Amino acid sequence: MAWIRSVLHMLWMTLTVIPWTLxxxxxxxxxxxxxxxxxAVSWFRVAMWGTRVILGxxxxxxxxxxxxxxxxxAAVLLSKHQSTLETLWLPTLMSHPLAFVFKRExxxxxxxxxxxxxxxxIHIDRASRNVAMKHVIDQGRRLLAQGNWVIMFPEGTRIPRGEAGTYQTAGTRLAVESGAPVVPIAVATARCWPKRGFxxxxxxVRVxxxxMIESTGRDPKALMREAQAWIEAEMRCIDTEAYL
Structure with missing residues (x-):
């Protein structure tokens, strides 16, 4: 049954994304x-409807x-990243337009x-870390000033359920330089939508x-450690079985 639901959901996503893209x-x-x-968010809502109704x-x-x-x-959102689901879900929860930081590919x-x-x-070339960092800060400050919230996955990639990656400081550097607060987000989406697999x-699933963590006068590394500590502790609350 799960396989059939997954096929139907993929068809739903494919058929709806084309007209919305146009x-x-x-x-x-x-x-x-x-x-x-x-x-664009109106399609995210359609995708989430399909996730609820078709996938259960x-x-x-x-x-x-x-x-x-x-x-x-202003806000810099720092989120755990486990699957595609949160990239579709989080925009539907926010009152501000979001600007994702993502790989150019x-x-x-x-x-x-x-x-x-x-x-x-903000699309970056991950092969050049210094250039990517400058791009995140320059473009992030511009987008924050325009009323957008910048959202980043500080571990840089999707992390398997129950694990933690290396938290990078680009998000907290942007927060400190712009004066925007950091909002940490924990997501337990891999319970139903795994990192890999159809x-x-x-x-x-829970988010x-x-x-909010104020950034004014903070050290970016210390600020990231604080955000990371909250996220990883909260992950154990919203997906306890993954950490047993």
């Missing part, structure tokens, strides 16, 4: 980035009250990558949004 491309030619972003995945959210308030509030993905290319995000499973 809509994003068209809107981006005549409208602002903000308007184009919310058009139930989603629970903790800590929404920890997000900054106000139309001009994703722009080559048909339709999905083409849409991302029109959304003025088959997804019904069940409950937990932590309290």
């Amino acid at each position: 809509a994003v491309l068209a809107v981006s030619l005549v409208a602002s980035r903000t308007t184009t972003w919310w058009v 995945v139930r989603m629970e959210v903790l800590g929404l009250e920890n997000l900054p308030l106000g139309k001009t509030s 994703l722009l080559k993905v048909p339709f999905f990558g083409w849409s991302m290319a029109r959304l003025d995000m 088959v997804k499973h019904a069940g409950v 937990s949004i932590g309290p």
Whole structure:
């Protein structure tokens, strides 16, 4: 049954992403980035509907009250990364347009990558770390000033369930230089949507949004250690069985 559900879900994603990509491309030619972003988010909501109904995945959210308030509030979101699911889910929870930091190769993905290319995000070449860091800070400061929230996966890649990667400091460096607070996010999406493998499973996945951590006057490395400590501790709360 899980395999059949997964096939149907893939068909749903494929059939819906094509018209939405065309809509994003068209809107981006005549409208602002903000308007184009919310058009894209409407597809994320459709994708999440399919995840709930077709795959049988139930989603629970903790800590929404920890997000900054106000139309001009800035934030750097630092999230655990386990699967594709959180990249679709998190935008539907946020009141601000997001600017993802991602590897440049994703722009080559048909339709999905083409849409991302029109959304003025931060795509980096991971082969050149120093250049990538400068690009994140320069572009991140510009996007934050425009009212976007920057979201990063500080471990740099999807991490298997129950494990931790190496947390990089690009996100906290951006926060310190821009004065934006850090918001740590723990996600337990690999319970149902694994890092690798086609088959997804019904069940409950959780995302937990932590309290804001002020960045003013902080050392980026110490700030990242604090965010990491919260994320990894919270992972053991929202997916206890993975850490037994």
